[in-house]
Amino acid sequence: MKLHWLPLTLDDDYIRDAIALAKRYGGIEAFHLSHRLVHDADDIMHDSVRLQKVRDVTRLLQSEGFAVWSWTHEYLNPPSNCLVNGKLNLDHPELREHLENKYRTFFQELLPGLEGLVLTFAETQYEVYKPTNVISAFTGESAAAQRTKQLVDAMQGICEVNNAKLAIRDFVYRFDEITEMLDAIVGVDERVAVMSKCVPHDWHPYYPDNPVIGKVGEKEQWVEFDLGHEYEMQTVLPYAEPELLFRRIQAAHALGIQTFCLRLDRYDGKEGNSAIYQPWGQLELLVFSKCAQNPSMSLQEIVSDWEQEHFPGAWQVLGIATEIVRRMLFPEQLWLADHSNLPRFGYARDHIKGGNADRLPVWTLSPKDQMAEAYCDKPSKEWYQILLQENEKTSFYVGEIERLLEDNQIDLSNYPLWFDGLHALKSWDRLFQLYKKAYFGIRLYQNDKQAITIEQLQNDVDILEEACDLFREHFPELMLTGDAAWKFHPGVIASLREQLKRNETGRGEEDDRG
16 A cells, blocks of 8 residues: 645645654655645745745655656646637647646646646636636537546657656546546546546545445556545544444555545634644544554454554544534435534535536435435425424534543543544534524425524524624634634624525525535
């Protein structure tokens, strides 16, 4: 097994700490420059300050013996001559020349010595696998695959000329796009590596394994994991999935996968929100490093070694906390939270059902998940009461943690990271319980106006707002996704109040999804 680490925060001290832990744990061959380091090649081509910081990080990593890969997304900022009525002409002769010049500068002048590029087709200005804003001579059922292959072939040639390698991320949003992406991958150069998420879309604890794993032919395939838990509280709260990770490692390894790429944070690494700093994050990192060093090592051995560094019962406490976080953020196993934070009304609607991606039932094909989606989207009075009862169960789990600590005579003041994480867990659990009561109450009213009153809903939103104010008072510096977590809450409250106002006046639902 080979491990690649992905710090998403651009900070010298943070990167040094990551290097130190990587050497201590072992098995890490490479680091990636991604997200806040390099999301697109253009990020450092037009920002001299960021370029210098990334250069310093790259040289540091290289001096410590790590290979360095840089992410990029294409197409982005093409020549104006290649555009026709706002669409990119993929067959324009200037386009290939533009890429060659751009990446010659990138490899030879900006970041010399890179091992290679990691290319993503989604979430960029002109997505070649979609027909939305590109023009191409390719037509018919295979057009998306042919357009994608055309870009890969161009980038592989450019990398080869610059003594670099190419890896492509097959990340897409919908089930049918996976088939098209696999069709494209089949035809590209066998030397191109394929980087696949462990799940089929974005990070979600209830998604199945990504169906593309093991299906890229003879090409080297890497599997990407998010140990920074973008959607599961970003390491702020005790949360870890060692059993799931261990199973996915074994399954991928059985399919010939040797390289695993591990995200470490979600932009707040320098604030301490990272797998490298938190006990629960370190457990997940150890699962990979221990498996890399000794594939026959059992999960029980790994957990036992980790727990000895903390306190008796730490493993049980972590397991219960993880279950609380899952229930908190994913009611009925469906997507609710906005990158771990309270969601605006429209965001919640958009991510529970529909929106810009296929949701859980599409990936699992489970009747249970289909039923859950239906009731979360249009609640009944009976389902709403069941939801509130589930909140009570979660409160019971919080009490179980306190009982475990008491039984093991654990004084959390001796374990400050655990103290902070469990203290924050109680507050976040209360916020999400109150949010779900208000949000799903509004959806209940919109589905059955006799089931609940506007006055009750207004009171529920008032109580949520009071809890948000208290959260800000107690956790003024707690960070999520690069900003203080509380800053998002006033907009959430406003979106719920606006929805109530629309219901009162009969204007219908607010169309603010996305």
